[in-house]
Amino acid sequence: MKGRKDVQQDHESKKLFQGILILTLSSVITKILSAVYRVPFQNIVGDVGFYIYQQVYPIYGIVMALSSSGFPVAVSKMVAEREAAGENSHRTFLNAVFLILGLFGSGLFLAVFFTAGKLAAWMGDPRLSPLIRTVSCSFLLMPLISAIRGVYQGQGRMVPTALSQVLEQTVRVAAILLLSFWLVRGGFSLYAAGQGAVFGSVLGGAVSAAVLVFYLVKGGRQEKAAQLLEWNDVKQAARSLFCSGIAVCISSLVLVLFQFVDSLHLYALLKDAGWGAEAAKKLKGIYDRGQPFLQLGTVAASSFALNLVPVIALEYKKGRRKSLEIQVQAALKISTAIGAGAAVGLIGIMPFANTMLFENSEGTAVLSVFSVSILFSTWILTFSGILQGLGKVYTPAVAIAAGVLLKYGLNEVWVPRFGTMGASAATVAALGFISLILMIKLGKAYVKMLPALFFGKLALSLFAMSACLQLWLRLFVHGFSGRAASVPAALGGTAIGAAVFLFCAARLRLLTDEEWGLVPFGTKLAGLKGKNWIGKQKT
Structure with a gap:
């Protein structure tokens, strides 16, 4: 029979995994919404x-990362430590955290708001300054959202965070699409439509803050009276927030930071290289089509990485x-x-996926190269999760x-010579560089890398998928054209490619059977295995 200590540990582990499941589900929903709305x-x-x-x-995107994965993680860790020490009241602690984050968020707001003109000029487009001022308001909401999410996550209560994330993204997406449609149809400029879309993002953040405040007020009666802030509490909170919090945040910010680099100077580099203003804007817009593909491609990996940190940390500490x-x-x-x-699957269907989603096939070659980023981004998110754990x-x-x-x-070297193809190649090369560094660091941490047999089996599965995709897509090359034909080609190709890859x-x-169990519907897929085509050695 299990002792009381073992039963308690099992209960804590069960509570941890339930919380992870709730946060993972909300994370998947928000990431899918964040990627899909870009198409309409x-x-x-x-x-x-x-x-x-x-x-x-x-x-x-920086605000989102800070308020969803960076600061809340740091705050939740501090709350968990305080509860383990027997301190059940968090009002005074929350005040200290909110004071620090409030000063930080206000500082970022003022910095971005009053330098909007300079930022827009750096980007090469002064008309962007009103949009930058609008989005800077998001920094004012960040302290409230981060602090409350962190407290609830530290207590193991994931519902407030999950609900606030889903509602934030739902309201944001609805507002962006409705406002942009109304402004474009009303004859307003594209810059006005862009500002409306940015306002929709700020509105989503306000809804998230309102939901969290509701939960806080509702449960506030159980809190003890707040005491005066002590300098030690403020110092401890500041150290945790700006050391571990921002470090964790940067790992989830990798894709946003790469977008930020492109925002700062890709358009300006294209203009300096000889493209006209309107042509450069269009080229940058076509290049940006790659972001939804990249986000959707890394949804599963980013959600899986979210699971890794607490699970691996628990095993490591034990x-x-x-x-x-x-x-x-299993994670690797x-x-x-x-x-x-x-x-590989996306590259195979890219000509039709591009047309299906974005009305034409412009930039297909650039987007195909960009799609390689999915593999490296997946590795980076996973490696980072393991190292943090x-x-x-x-x-x-x-x-x-x-x-x-x-x-x-x-970008500085390749964009003037190769245009947006240079920017895509720069993204792939830089992400590959990060992956290599993290892989080396994992090896130094005595983490075994995957065997060659695994990569051999993976290569065969990818080859079979690519071959079947080429056969399928050739049916649509002759006699079919336009967006209507691209829909069955892309969707059918996606289904066939996924089926062939999973079957192989x-x-x-x-x-292994245990690893298939970690994949949705993996137990059913594991039932497809027959006699091992590559011998009996386990991978």
């Missing part, structure tokens, strides 16, 4: 309108080395299979910072 939005405003919005989106190795190997295998399958919080942040600088430098992965035993 681009259809409403066109490539130039899409360029306008994408120029300022990274600023909002000293269960064997269990830790199993978790890490699944993320690699997902990333590679999504990247092992207590190496700052390693991913340093690697990502180096990769962002490399991206900036490669199951038959080749790419994953």
